[in-house]
Amino acid sequence: MAFDIPAVPGFAFGGDYSAEQWPEPVWVEDVGLMKTAGVNLATVGVFSWALLETAPGRYEFDWLDRLLDLLAGHGVAVDLATATASPPPWFSHAHPESLPVGPTGTTIWYGSRQAYCPSSPAYRTAAARLVEQLATRYAGHPALAMWHVNNEYGCHISRCWCDISAAAFRDWLRNRYGDLAGLNAAWGTSFWSQRYTDWEQIIPPRDTPSYPNPTQQLDFHRFSSDELLACFRVERDLLHRLSPGVPVTTNFLGGLWDLDYWAWAREVDVVSMDHYLIAEHPQPYADLAFVADLARSLAGGRPWALMEHATSAVNWQPRNLAKPPGRLRRDSLAHVARGADSVLYFQWRASKAGAEKWHSGMVPHAGTDSKVWQEVVALGAELGALAEVVGSEVVADVAILLDWSSLWAQRQPSQPSVDLDPLAVIKGWHAALTEATITCDLAHPESDLRRYRLVLAPALYLVSDAGAANLTGFVAGGGTALVGPYSGVVDDNDHVRLGGYPGAWRDLLGVRVQEHFPLPAGARVALTDGGAGSVWTELAVPTDAEVLTGYADGPLAGSPALTRRAHGAGTAYYLTTLLAGAHLRDLLTRLARDAGVTPVLPDPPEGVTAVQRRHPDGRGYTFIATDGPTAPTLTVRRDGDPAAGTAPVGAAPPVASA
Ligand code: GLA
Numbered sequence: 001m002a003f004d005i006p007a008v009p010g011f012a013f014g015g016d017y018s019a020e021q022w023p024e025p026v027w028v029e030d031v032g033l034m035k036t037a038g039v040n041l042a043t044v045g046v047f048s049w050a051l052l053e054t055a056p057g058r059y060e061f062d063w064l065d066r067l068l069d070l071l072a073g074h075g076v077a078v079d080l081a082t083a084t085a086s087p088p089p090w091f092s093h094a095h096p097e098s099l100p101v102g103p104t105g106t107t108i109w110y111g112s113r114q115a116y117c118p119s120s121p122a123y124r125t126a127a128a129r130l131v132e133q134l135a136t137r138y139a140g141h142p143a144l145a146m147w148h149v150n151n152e153y154g155c156h157i158s159r160c161w162c163d164i165s166a167a168a169f170r171d172w173l174r175n176r177y178g179d180l181a182g183l184n185a186a187w188g189t190s191f192w193s194q195r196y197t198d199w200e201q202i203i204p205p206r207d208t209p210s211y212p213n214p215t216q217q218l219d220f221h222r223f224s225s226d227e228l229l230a231c232f233r234v235e236r237d238l239l240h241r242l243s244p245g246v247p248v249t250t251n252f253l254g255g256l257w258d259l260d261y262w263a264w265a266r267e268v269d270v271v272s273m274d275h276y277l278i279a280e281h282p283q284p285y286a287d288l289a290f291v292a293d294l295a296r297s298l299a300g301g302r303p304w305a306l307m308e309h310a311t312s313a314v315n316w317q318p319r320n321l322a323k324p325p326g327r328l329r330r331d332s333l334a335h336v337a338r339g340a341d342s343v344l345y346f347q348w349r350a351s352k353a354g355a356e357k358w359h360s361g362m363v364p365h366a367g368t369d370s371k372v373w374q375e376v377v378a379l380g381a382e383l384g385a386l387a388e389v390v391g392s393e394v395v396a397d398v399a400i401l402l403d404w405s406s407l408w409a410q411r412q413p414s415q416p417s418v419d420l421d422p423l424a425v426i427k428g429w430h431a432a433l434t435e436a437t438i439t440c441d442l443a444h445p446e447s448d449l450r451r452y453r454l455v456l457a458p459a460l461y462l463v464s465d466a467g468a469a470n471l472t473g474f475v476a477g478g479g480t481a482l483v484g485p486y487s488g489v490v491d492d493n494d495h496v497r498l499g500g501y502p503g504a505w506r507d508l509l510g511v512r513v514q515e516h517f518p519l520p521a522g523a524r525v526a527l528t529d530g531g532a533g534s535v536w537t538e539l540a541v542p543t544d545a546e547v548l549t550g551y552a553d554g555p556l557a558g559s560p561a562l563t564r565r566a567h568g569a570g571t572a573y574y575l576t577t578l579l580a581g582a583h584l585r586d587l588l589t590r591l592a593r594d595a596g597v598t599p600v601l602p603d604p605p606e607g608v609t610a611v612q613r614r615h616p617d618g619r620g621y622t623f624i625a626t627d628g629p630t631a632p633t634l635t636v637r638r639d640g641d642p643a644a645g646t647a648p649v650g651a652a653p654p655v656a657s658a
Contacts, residue, residue, distance in 0.1 A: 002302030003270050003341045005247055007077040007145035008040050010387040011336070013380050014076070015345035015362055016308065017042035019067050020051050022349065027067060030349065031074040033363060037373075038380030039076060042348065043307070044068070046081040046151050047113060049130065050088035056126075059133050072143035079249070080144055082134060082235050084127040085151035086113040095122040101162035104207045108157065112355070117160040118227040119168035124234060131235045135242035147243065148307075149235045149250040152274060158258035159224040161204045170199050172223040186493045187215040211414045215494050221408040225260045233267060251307040252298070254291030257423065260404040261298055262444045271299035274308035274346070277331060279321035285334065285627050286431035289609065292338035293430070294402075297442040301393055303341035306332075311345055311372050312360035320358065328375040329382070330625065330632040336386075337611040337623030337634075339394045343383060386636060389621050392613040397597045398440035399452045400430055401471070406462035409494045416486075417518035419535045422459035425484060425578065429458040432585040437600040437610040438592050449474040453595040456588070458484040464492045468504035475508060476568030480595040482588075483509060483574050485536050486516065501538070502574075509574040510544030510565035517556055525554040525577065527561050533577030537561075540576050548573075562587070612639065 005012070014034070019027055034042070045052070045064060053059050071078055092099060092110035098120035100108045108115055116123040138144050159165075177183040180196055189195045194213055196202055205212035205220050236248045247269035252261055254275040265271055273295035277284045295304045311328050313320040323331070332343045350361030364372045410422045433440045441452075445467030449455050455474055460467075460483075468488060475481050488504030490496055497503020500512035517537040519525065524532045528550045537556050545563040563574045571594075579587060589599070600610040600622060607627045614620035620639035626632060 002299055003272070003305040004303065004391070005077070005145045005270070008342075010040070010390055011383040012041040012077075012305065012342035012344060013037070013383050014039040014041040014348065015043065016046055016347035017044050017071075018047065018347055018349070018351065019044065020048045020063070021351055021353070024063075024066070026349075027070055030363075031070055031076065033368065034076050034348075035074060037362065037377045038384055039348075039362075041077050041079055041145065041342065041344065042071060043079040043081060043148055043344065044071070045083050046148065047083070047086050048081075049083040049086060050090075052083055052134075053088065053130055055090060056094070057129075059130075061133075061137055064138075068138065068141050068143040072141065076143070077145035078141075078143040079146040079148045080134070080138060081148040082127070082131045082150060082239075084130060084149070084231075084235065087116055087123060087126065091122075091126055092116075095120070095126075097162075097164065098122045099162075100157045100160040101165075103161045103205070105161070112156075114156040116157070117162055117164055118157070118224070118231055119160065119162075119165045121164075124231060127231070128234050128238060131238045132242065135239050139243035139246070144243070144246060146270065147239045147246055147248045149232055149239070149248060152251055152253045152256070153228045153232060154225075154256055154258045155253055158228065158256070159204075159220065161206050165227075166203050168227060169204050169220065169223050170202050172226065173202065173219065174199065176219070187213050187219075188493075188495060189213070211412075214409065214412055214414070217412055218405065218409045218494050221258070222260070222405065225258065225263065225404070228259060229264055229267065232264070236267065249305065249307075252295070254294065255287075257404070257407055261294075262404070265298040265300075270305055271295060272305035272307035272342075273298075273340075275306070275335070276308075276310055276314050279313075279317055280319065283431060285609070285625070286427065286434060288331065288334055289338060289434045290427055290430050292335050292340065293396075293440065294442050296339035296394055297399075299339070301339075301396075301441065303339050303391060303393065305342040305344070306335045306340040307342070307344050308346040309335070309344075310360050311362055311376060312364070313358070315356050315359040322360070325371060325375070326632055328372065329379050330634045332379060333623065333634045333636070334625055336389065337394075337613070337625070337636075339613065341390050343379065388619070389613060389636070392615045392619070392621065394439060394611060394613050396439040396441040397452055397595075398433060398438055398454045398456065398592060399443035399449060400426060400433075400440055401445045401455065401457045401460050401467075402426060402442045403445050403460060403462065403467070405492070406460050409490065410459070410461040410486075416516050417536060419521065420459075420486060420518065420578075422461060425459040428578075428580075428584065429456055429484070429588065432588050433592075434609055435604070435606075436585055436589045436592070437604045437608075438589065438597060439600065439611055446470050449479065450477065452479065453597050454480045454482070454592050456482050456484070457487045460484075460487040462490045462492065462494060463488050463504045465504075472505065472508045472567070475570035475572045478569035480570055480591060481508075481572045482591055483572070485538055485576050485578065505572070505574075506543075508565070508567055508572050509563065510542060510572075511540050511560070511563050511574050512543050513538045513540045513576070515539045519554075525556070526552040527577075528552045531579060531583040533561060534580060535578045536576075538576035540574075545574070551577075614639075 249270040349363040488502030545565040547560040549562040625634040
């Protein structure tokens with residue numbers, strides 16, 4: 001699952017190369033420029049199905065032959081796309097039943113990209129046929145370093161509500177539940193007269209007068225993720241068979257929450273992630289850190305591939321802000337700090353036509369006499385000088401539990417408060433740790449947690465019995481856990497765990513919550529330690545726990561906000577409200593310290609973040625970034641260098657420090 005492709009021994013540097021958009025003389029110029037910039041990996045052919053198969057079964061590979069030969073001849077390895085992300089118009093026209101359909105029954109047409117139903121047999125067959133051709137033809141090509149299946153599965157179409165999907169959903173449900181009695185029980189269909197008596201009655205959660213059944217919606221999310229994963233598997237298996245030994249990836253998308261990436265990560269040879277800064281995000285680098293840490297966690301802690309990010313502006317935000325000088329380097333190395341062993345962009349050359357013509361590239365419209373190009377060339381040289389970092393790993397002693405089923409279940413309507421967004425809570429806790437320079441992983445609730453000292457469940461509304469027992473076992477074995485509000489309240493079917501919340505961990509925490517008390521919009525409650533809670537409170541009664549902080553005012557004055565209970569060799573904390581800013585950071589820092597976790601910097605000034613990577617032989621590197629609005633800096637230092645102490649790594653300053 002790690003990014004380790006023999007054809008590219010150092011950092012992989014490059015990006016999507018949409019050569020099909022340019023006449024061949026430009027290719028010749030491109031390979032020269034790639035050499036100048038130190039580009040060693042190009043992702044080729046992502047959106048070229050229409051040019052590779054111009055009519056059913058009529059393949060035109062000559063241009064791709066010439067392109068791969070040219071790249072190989074100039075020392076640029078290729079991450080070769082299977083080109084299945086965008087079926088050509090001839091295909092969609094001939095197979096209108098393959099077009100995706102929305103929940104209201106509206107057909108989503110071709111003329112853009114990704115217009116296919118994941119369950120469509122016609123799409124799957126045509127895609128497999130193309131992959132077979134590509135794999136057979138290029139398996140032995142000297143440029144081939146990796147296969148790139150499809151592109152950002154689910155980015156535009158992650159679910160389809162058509163009749164073909166409905167039939168596939170029924171098959172998936174038969175497989176999950178065996179019989180209708182099982183399905184009716186799991187979906188709680190005694191509610192609102194929803195009992196099913198024949199499989200044919202079951203449909204995806206289409207547009208309904210009021211809320212569709214919550215478990216039906218949850219299962220439809222699970223099915224849809226599995227359905228796209230099945231598309232991936234078809235391609236991957238063909239590639240493994242016809243092109244043995246060449247790693248297969250598909251690029252995940254940071255910020256897409258429709259695919260259960262834990263399940264996907266088990267299926268890819270290389271975890272690769274795309275990330276785009278949201279220019280007007282209040283904390284853009286907190287978001288970057290979160291996605292990079294997620295990518296590393298999906299890769300099991302090993303180096304991962306940053307497959308796409310932008311040299312400057314994108315084209316799809318309301319205001320596409322260009323990156324000021326220095327940001328290109330800072331953003332790219334921020335991913336490296338968190339375990340990326342590649343710096344790849346969308347895309348090599350900015351397009352001249354099409355919907356993305358205002359998206360930046362490594363070669364901008366202005367050409368090489370430009371800020372972007374100069375920064376690209378400088379970064380290519382710097383990555384060469386940083387090559388010793390490749391293969392080192394980020395070590396984290398803290399994990400945040402994250403589960404897609406829980407997100408899908410909680411993010412439905414008809415929850416107690418629209419203000420309690422689980423993802424915002426999870427990201428808030430992650431950001432607080434990042435500010436404290438405490439490195440953390442994301443972890444599946446059922447994964448092996450023993451390598452961590454502190455495990456946080458900021459927002460785990462749904463947890464399976466196995467996940468609940470896993471956290472309890474982690475604490476019993478000596479770990480420290482902090483459970484956030486409204487966690488552990490429902491089971492795998494989104495049924496309430498009765499007898500007082502949080503049913504999954506009442507005994508572990510020694511707390512019994514009688515009732516949830518969400519707060520009115522913008523309201524705050526005072527806490528006995530001088531802090532404040534927002535969004536959410538709970539009427540909790542300690543049954544076997546020490547109350548550390550209570551509510552000082554509001555309807556719950558006197559009841560607990562933060563509790564602690566010793567369990568086995570460890571300690572379990574429960575927080576019944578949301579803390580913000582310094583209060584959250586202080587709590588997490590205190591718990592981390594008590595659990596024996598050392599921050600990278602003992603007392604980081606505001607706006608400074610730091611991460612360490614280390615080789616198994618002990619050689620380590622500290623990446624320190626400052627996030628000022630105008631002058632971002634990022635320094636890479638070699639840890640424990642006997643000659644220079646914390647000398648910057650690289651050829652010479654300011655190579656690794658700006
Ligand atoms: C995604 C896609 C690319 C491109 C970029 C633009 O990441 O994979 O093809 O559309 O977005 O930011």
